[in-house]
Each structure stands twice: as C-alpha cells, then as structure tokens.
Amino acid sequence: MRGSPLLIGLGAGATSALLYAAAASGSPLALLLLYAAPLPILIAAAGWRHLAGLVATVFGAACLAVVVGPKTALYFTIAVGLPSWWLAYLALLARTGEGGVVEWYPPGRLVIWCAAIGALLVAASIPLVATSLEEYRAALRELFTKAFEARGGTPGLVPDADAKPLIELMTALAPSMAAGFWTASSLFNLWLAARIVRASGRLVRPWPDLRRIAFPNKAFIGLFGGFAGSLLPDLAGLVAELFAGTFLMAFALLGLAVVHVVTQATPARGLILVAVYGMLVLQPWILLFLAGLGVAEQIFGVRRRFGGPPGGPPATATANLP
Template sequence: MQAGVFPIGLGAGAVSALLYAAAASGSPLALVLLYVAPLPVLLAGIGWRHHAGIVGATFGALALTLLVGPKTGVYFAIAVGFPAWWLAYLALLARDGADGAPAEWYPVGRLVAWCAAIGALLVAATIPLVATSLEEYRAALRDVFSKALQAAGPTPQLPGGQDPKALIDFMALLAPGLAATFWTLSSLFNLWLAGRIVRASGKLVRPWPDIARFELPRGASLALLGGFAGSFLPGLPSLVAELVSATFLMAFMLLGLAVMHVTTRALPARGLLLFALYALLVFMPWIAIFLAGLGLAEQFLGIRRRFGPPPGGPPTAVANLP
C-alpha cells in the first residue's frame, strides 16, 4: 500500500461528499455537482490504488451520515462512493502475462459495460422510493414535470395546437431511460477524466489504451436484446428492462462511434467528417440508433479488422495487481 493512502482517501471522500451534499441545494448547478461527485473518489482510486478509493467512499458516506443523516449517507454510498471505487479498482486490475508476456489489463470494453449496468441499476434502485407500481411511477413523474412547467411560466403549446399534457406524458415516458443513459455517460466521462488527470501527474501505472479499439463483451448484446424483449413485460419489470436496454444501447452507440473513428483514420477529411457526425448526433439524436446498429454489426462482423490490425494485447507495462 502506498504512503499517503489514508490522507488522500479522506480528502477525496470529503470533497466527494461535499459535492453530493451541495447537489441537494436545488441550484441550477445541482445536477452538475451530482454527476461530478464520483470524480474525487476515482482520482484517489486510480492515482493511489483502490485502497484510497475505498477509504474515500467509506469516509464520504460516514461524514454524510453524521452531518446530514443516515439516509443521505446510504444514498451517497450506493450512488457515488462505491460505484466510483469499483470502477477505479477494475481500471487498474491486471494479471501478469505468461512467460514474460506483457501484462493483461482489464479491457476498456468491460468498463463501458460496467458503466452501462451501473447506470441502469442506480435508476432502477430509485423506483421503490417513488412508487410501487408502474402507473404510480408514471403519475409521479408527470406530476413533477407538470409542476416544473408551471413554475417556468405559461404552459407552452405544442405544434398543431396539441394539448401540453402530451408533452408531459412524453417526458415522463423518456425520463427514466434518459437519466440512466446520462448517468452511464457521466460515469464514463469521469473515469476518462480521472485517468487523464492521473496520467498527466505521472502516477498512472496502466498504459493509456487505444479507446477507439475497445470491444464490448459478448454479454452486452444479450443485455441489450434481453432488455428490449423485457420491455414488453407488464408493470415495473418492463421499466427496469427499458433502463437496461437504454444504457446498453448507449454502449453500442459508443462502439459505433469507435468504428467511425477507426474506419476514417486514413481519410484526409477525417476531422471534418467526425465533426459533422458529432454535430448530427447533437441536433438529431435519433441517429444514435443507427450508430448502435453499427456497433452491433462490429461486434459480430469485426468491421474494424478490415481497416488495420485487429486489437492486440495491451502495451507492455508492469502489472498492477490491486
């Protein structure tokens, strides 16, 4: 165990808990603070190994329990502290190669799959706190969005003079899946940012991977298809299945983007093409479905292998066994 693990872990836990507590203030930056709350624990876990991460997660939960309340401490532990520690632990997990071969590091694609699974599970865990049936859950969401629209001013009119109630119903239908996918993306972004910061400090022991070459595990396609099939079930199980299908659809969309990054590497106008692709993704989010389809095709057909050598073993490095 490295020297300074406990001070670093305590500091990371304190900052993370402070961000989490500030997110409850209701300010416009509340959601931003909530989604960046795992970053200090990730920094500690990646820079000073998972021992510092577990210290940070535990201390943050205990501090919130004593200063705010047991419920807040438990929520922090489940939603922020321990998921961040787990991702940091996996990111530095490695095993020595046989006969002096390079160390085998935990695959990036499995980290993406873990972020998708955690995103779905965290939103699913909030369902019992809101309602005990799908109808109650949808009604609670509609009430929240209705009050939000009323507080914002005059109720907007939809094109064609449709009842604004349709907008509220639509938002209540999409909100859980959007929350799960956004949590997945924020987890991935925090993990990437923590890795870049630790790398810049010279403390990253894992070689930086070629992210565009990541591969999702085979089980990811089963999770996506199983979630889609489960969405036809009645009641709350259908909602949980929708969350799983939404987050793994996001994972395959990222794989589709990785395919585009690899297949355009030899093109002179690569920068312009990728800029146009991301702009379309922002202004026409529905194209994410086509990118996810490209990601599924990549998993079964190996499209990127036709544009360079297949993903090989990780670069040589000293294995860091947590």
C-alpha cells in the same frame, strides 16, 4: 502529486460529499455537480489504488451522515462511492499472461460495467418512489407538470398549446434517459480521472487505444434482452427498459469507436468527426445510428476491414497491481 492514500482518500471523500450535497438546491448547476461527485473518488482510487477510494467512500458517507443525515449517506455510498471505487479497481486490475506480459482489464468491459451499474442504480430508486408502474409514472407526470408550471408554461410551444403530450413523452422516456445519462457521465468521469492521474505520472497501466475497444459476446444479452424484456408487464418491463437504454448507450460508444477507425485514412476525417460530435450535441437521435453501427461491429467486425482487428489495451512487462 504526492500524499498517502489515507490523506488523499479523506480529501477526495470530503470533496465528493460536498458535490453530492450541493445537488439539494435543485438548480441545473447543482445537477451537474451531482454527476461530478464520483470524480474525486475515481481520481483517488486510480492514482493511489483502491484503498484510497474506499477511504474516500467511507469518509464522504460519514460527513454526509453527520451534516445531512444517515439516509443521504446511504444514497451517496450506493450511488456514488461504491460504483466509483469498483470501476477504478477494475481499471487497474491486471494479470500476468504468457511470457510474463501483463494483461490489463479491457476497457470494453468497463463500458459494459458502467451500463449495467447505471441500469441497476435507477432500478434501485424505483421502490423509493412507487410500488407499481402506474404509481411511478404518475409521480413522474406530477413532477414534470409542476416543473412546467413553475417555468410559466412549455418552452418552444405556442401560448395555448397543450403540454400534456410532451409531459407524457418525458414520463415514458425519463427513466431510460436517466440511466443512459448516468452511464455516459460515469464513462466521462472515469476517462477524465484517468487523464488527470496520467498527467500526474501516477497511472500505472498504459493508456489503451480507445478506438479499439471490444465488448464480450454476452453484451448482446443486455441490449436485446432489455428490448425483449421491455414487453413484460408492470415494473419488470420498466427495469428491462433501463438496461435497453444503458446498453444502447454502450453500443453507441462502440459505434463511435468504429467511426474513428473507418475514417482514419480519409482526408476529411477531421471534418467528419466534428460533424458527428456536433450532431451528438444538437441531434441526440444520432445515438441510434451509432448504436446500430456498434451492433454491426459486434456481429460483422467492421473495423477489421480498416486496419487490423479490435484489441485490448497495450501490454507492459511490469505493473503495480491494486
């Protein structure tokens, strides 16, 4: 995979802008394309340094400004371009420690950044919809009501069933779920981009042991502060809920890392992991259990009992810094 950062950035920006613009159709497939929009920028920034990511962001926004409009270009820059560039920049950040050993930016901190950005982006979209909590929920309620009416009723309910309770539940959970899904999709895109760049031979940092990710102690602030702040009135409580949702997702990932470590000496490890990942797809409530396991790891260090303390990525003696 050769090419100059400028050309790679131009191509990545055009591709990312096309994926972002495709979401305008409103179909489920288009929504998936929207969440895939950061991937080209992440690949460009991870493989050709952050300059290529900046070029991709600027060029993608310019394409959208010309073809769609300046407002869409602004949304693309804030929601897709800059977060993707920043995450890739951090992923390649390194410093020289004692003995000339290069210390790379810890993967656990990247997870925390994804959680914080996910909450902030959804919070930033709230003023575009309403100026109060009631107005915001009313807008969501109307959106879900129209969606159910367009599909001819509520799937899974008997014909005469009242869809109102389900709509109210979705109205209450949708913001936090959207922020949590953004966090999960960002982490997946970052992982996939790194794998693609690694396969091309352009990944300058060694691949970290993701089973050993560790969060800074202040990560608790995002989780418990979010839950405590959700008791606040009006939009302040809603914004706190967003942080609670995204940090819950982050701690669930930490809990999943614990599962990988504690089962490594178990003969039925493969079966256990398949069951856990299968339940994540079929029964998403297991995220609560995994998040609790992640909190236990943060407090008690569960993994230390199963093969050494948690650590960061392996170090190398040389590296090309971004």
